[in-house]
Amino acid sequence: MKQTTFASLSYDAKKKKTRREVFLAEMEQVVSWLALLAVIEPFYPTAGRRGRPPMPLPTMLRIYFLQQWYGLSDPAAEEALYEIEPMRRFAGLELAEEAIPDETTILHFRRLLEQHELTAQLMNTINDVxxxxGLLLKGGTMVDATIIHAAPSTKNKGKARDPEMHQTKKGNQWFFGMKVHVGADVNSGLAHTVSVTPANASDLSQLPDLLREDDRAVFGDRGYVDNRLKRAARAAGVFWGINLKAPPQRALGAGQKARNRRLSSVRSRVEHLFRIIKRQFGYVKVRYRGLAKNAAQVFALVGLANLYLKRRALLA
Known part of the structure; x- marks a missing residue:
């Protein structure tokens, strides 16, 4: 039991709950904390620097999730814990009674997750739950990809752009960064498989890795058109729901356009996941250099986005 301070009593007496408080209260209930902590616990140190006990693992995991939900860097996360009471309460910290983790401690925890590739395991654990x-079903997969921007400037210490990021052209516009490829369940809209590549990697190259062995249908946009895979899918009894692409110098017929609209009404559900990651969580630009670190963050974001999509069902 923690001693209640006068500041906490004053905060409890306020008349309205903010949107941040409502969101964090929901996440407190829907996250399977024990299952996620069990993934990290074997790798978490039992003694800190100079023999001091480390910060409690539940506190550090909650801070890491706060970073993903609110787009916080390590220094910004430390400052937010000092300034924002709902975040501090969610992390289980009392300002006047306990030490607030500094940015270096937060950095070390993030690197621990990256070093042991634990964020992918966290995403898989969330999906297992x-x-x-009964919220993540099987039967069919929707595939799609989105571009995450990286800084194209060379005004940095190395005088160069990130060598693991590349540029690609979409329409008439060029983008520099990486791609997040997602395979999502047709019934629930939840992502079950994720891969991260440089932006110049084709969507089609990732298609085989995004499908499950027991999928009986696949849906995607014109970027996944491939006659060889189409014939193989039909031979295996898999419904090929990839949008048709017009041949060069020709247009699609009315029936083909109508078919594309029907397929797009199914495939478009995967866009909801990208909306949450980009608009709700604010992840539109990479934070780190290199694919590995950024991929680790993407796995965590996708797992948390799945929880956010099904939070109402989980609360019920």
Whole structure:
């Protein structure tokens, strides 16, 4: 039990709950904390620097999730814990009674997750829990990709752009960064498989890795058109729901356009996941150099986005 301070009593007496408080209260209930902590615990140190005990693992995991939900860097996360009471409460910290983790401690925890590739395991654990509750079903997959921008400037210490990021052309516009490829369940809209590549990697190159062995249907936009895979899918009894692409110098017929609209009404559900990651969580630009660090963050974001999509069902 923690001693209640006068500041906490004053905060409890306020008349309105903010949107941040409502959101964090929901996440407190829908996240399977024990299952996620069990993934990290074997790798978490039992003694800190100079023999001091480390910060409690539940506190550090909650801070890491706060970073993903609110787009916080390590220094910004430390400052937010000092300034914002709902975040401090969510992390289980009392300002007057306990030490607030500094940015170096937060950095070390993030690197621990990256070093042991734990964020992918966290995403899979979240999906396992959703599947057990009947919220992540099987049968068909929607595939799509989105571009995450990286800084194209060379005004830095190395005088060069990130060598692991590349540029690609979409329409008449060029983009520099990486791609997040997602395979999402047709029924629930939840992502079950994720891959991260440089932006110049084709969407089609990732298609085989985004499908599940028991999928009976696949939906995607024109970027996944491939006659060889189409014939193989039909031979295996898999419904090929990839939008048709007009041949050069020709236009699609009315029936073909109508078919594309029907398929797009199914495929478009995968865009909801990207909306949450980019608009709700604010992840539109990479934070680190290199694919590995950024991929680790993407896995965490996708797992948390799955929880956010099904939070109402989980609360019920």
């Amino acid at each position: 959703l599947e057990e509750k």
